[in-house]
Amino acid sequence: MIEIQPIGLAEELDALASAPTTHRGPQCSVGAFLATADEKAAASLRAALDSDRVTAKAIADTLSRYGDAVTAYTVARHRRRGQSNGCRCER
Numbered sequence: 001m002i003e004i005q006p007i008g009l010a011e012e013l014d015a016l017a018s019a020p021t022t023h024r025g026p027q028c029s030v031g032a033f034l035a036t037a038d039e040k041a042a043a044s045l046r047a048a049l050d051s052d053r054v055t056a057k058a059i060a061d062t063l064s065r066y067g068d069a070v071t072a073y074t075v076a077r078h079r080r081r082g083q084s085n086g087c088r089c090e091r
């Protein structure tokens with residue numbers, strides 16, 4: 001009885017497990033903005049995101065005027081981050 005070991009499988013799985021874990025998943029553009037913005041802007045954005053009086057569209061329109069275009073959908077998804085229908089940014 002010969003046990004067939006796919007050559008390289010163990011090595012490839014080892015490589016997956018030891019891959020750099022700098023990113024848990026692709027960041028959405030809101031998360032990317034938070035990661036690169038200065039502390040004051042990031043804090044203001046977090047406050048706006050946490051406030052249900054601020055619409056996702058208002059945030060998206062404002063962010064889009066200062067950098068890459070962000071859609072209201074992306075903002076709404078970032079607000080649901082960590083949930084099954086949210087983005088994969090860290091909560």
Ligand SMILES: [Zn+2]
Pocket residue numbers: 027028029030031077078081087088089
């Ligand atoms: Zn996000």
